[in-house]
Amino acid sequence: MIFSDPASVAVVGASDDPAKWGHWLARGALDGHERRTVHLVNRGGGAVLGRPTVRSLSELDEAPELVVLAVPAAHVPAVVDEALAVGVRGFVGIPAGIDEAVVGRIREAGARLLGPNCLGVFDAATSLHLAWGRFQAGSLGVVSQSGQVGLEIAGLAASTGIGVSRFVSVGNQADVTAAEALRDLVSHDLTTVVGVYLESFGPGIVAAMSDLRAAGKPVVLLTVGSSLAAQEAARTHTGALTSSLDVVDAACRRAGAVRVTTPAALVDLASVLTSGVPGGSRVGVISDSGGQGAIAADLAVAAGLAVPPLSAVDGLPAGASVRNPIDLAGTGEQDLANYARAVEVLARGGEIDTVVLSGYFGSYGEDAPSLEAAEVTVATRICSLARETGVPVLVHSMRADSAAVRVLRAGGVPVQHTIERAMAALGNAHRLTRHTAAAVPRATTTTAYRPGYLAARDLLDFVRFPRAHAVTSAADVTGTPLTGPFALKADWLAHKSEHGGVRLDLTDPAAAFDEMRARLGPGTYVLEEMDGRDHTVELIIGAQRDHSFGPVVLVGAGGVHAELLRDTAVELAPVTPATARNMLARLISAPLLSGARGAPPVDVAALAEVIAQISETLAARPDLAEIELNPVRVGPDGVLAVDALIIPSSEVNDTSGQRVA
Incomplete structure (x- = not known):
């Protein structure tokens, strides 16, 4: 209750100057003086807004439950140390630039910090007004990483008549997170709809939005696409085909939320939702x-x-x-x-x-x-x-x-x-009426990761691949039991076609092997039977571990032109086969799967099963960072993957999501 209904508050830096934060915060705090004790702190003493002040927190007879830091950042460490010494347990950090060491001292004392670099907090139910600006009481809960965007949302909500039930500006989220602020709204009786503005996404956001939806409080999300939600990955098509907003939208579908692009659109939707979905x-x-x-x-x-x-x-x-x-x-x-x-x-x-x-x-x-x-x-x-x-x-x-x-x-x-x-x-x-359900994870392979295409085939033993075997010499090629035409691949290369590491439709694989080995050097090569089936469609199936939202799965138009076409659908992993079918239906190229120009329909059920199992494998295997099948050739008689790539988590930087060079 520290940030929603404190028994007492103190505004440190209270001022009579309307141009200063301390004035707005003091005036807002006094709005709730009938419900809680309000202390105004000004190091010069005197009166503010006609109320007496104290020069420091140590002059008070008892510790306020919540302290608002409305002083320059340089003065914050001393104020925080004094506040902790007298027993304060909550802080609203208005200024930017509060040192991490100060945040650490707050945490070590068992206290909490909202902010820093935030605009404050407002709660209509408890007459708590510790923020810049004016708020009209209503039913929209607002959680915003940007104070001014949140204030714009609140102003628009007032103009449309829905008003604000609670406003929380989380700022830099050094301690209190947006996910925590959202979870607090689940039991907030005045709140019927929640509007969120975030520029980055931390753990717990999807769960918090899901809990709000389950409580009958739909969530409208506004973001700018600059989050770490899906950093482009250089070593797989999957990363290159996934944008941050793709993953944010997938998170919204999983949580039963909706993403919009402007503050006005957020409030427009919120006003509709207040009358019922x-x-x-x-x-x-x-x-x-x-x-x-x-x-x-x-x-x-x-x-x-x-x-x-x-x-x-x-x-x-x-x-x-x-x-x-x-x-x-x-x-x-x-x-x-x-x-x-x-x-x-x-x-x-x-x-x-x-x-x-x-x-x-x-x-x-x-x-x-x-x-x-x-x-x-x-x-x-x-x-x-x-x-x-x-x-x-x-x-x-x-x-x-x-x-x-x-x-x-x-x-x-x-x-x-x-x-x-x-x-x-x-x-x-x-x-809001259309959202995806999470899969119930099934048993997945426990095969240890090893690099290379052949090892990926072994690990993904639920996927059908063409017959193939390893070759390291010309004798291995000439003695093959496989039936041509053949494909020859350099086992260790990720993007084989870009490096000349794949040759297709070979009738004389020995000559091709000699040429490729001379160019790329000794190593393990793969001789593979070509898929000669008619009426097939090429797709890509990929899964990667997103920095903010965890495992995601992608399906799209595949082959060498996957990045050119960029026809994809993305969901959080794991997914059910039913959700996988929905992903396929969203593709622009979906008509090819049901038969085009007289071609028979392909085995969509088998394809959806592979997508689901790929998603489950990544979700269940923290040692794996990415899985990619490209291309996947699906025909009327089933699915055949003709290339696979797996990247272990050990090759991914834990903090940035980028590949380790």
């Missing part, structure tokens, strides 16, 4: 303008939603269309109650999951004041219909603010000033 993708559109209804319908489809035709519509005024979108065709302005009637028809009809009212509604009372009372009455009825039916209603109004708009927002009906923001938010809300 849509039960499906079917949208019913109502407008008093055919053009606006058509635009809304197009944007809905672009956002991944459906605008289904309606089977039977009764109760609309004469002259209104009965299609979807419904065009009131001027009957809305003839009788404003027709807007509510149309909403009721759709909400009670059982054919749609969300109602979107788009256009002029919300503007009547502003443009014609004599209509304001009637418009407010209709707005009140629309709010009641949303509550009674359980069908979310979303309004796009040409008026950014009006009496009717304020009534809608106060009644739990989100209002957007542009239809594109409204539909984008609704599409993002629908994405």
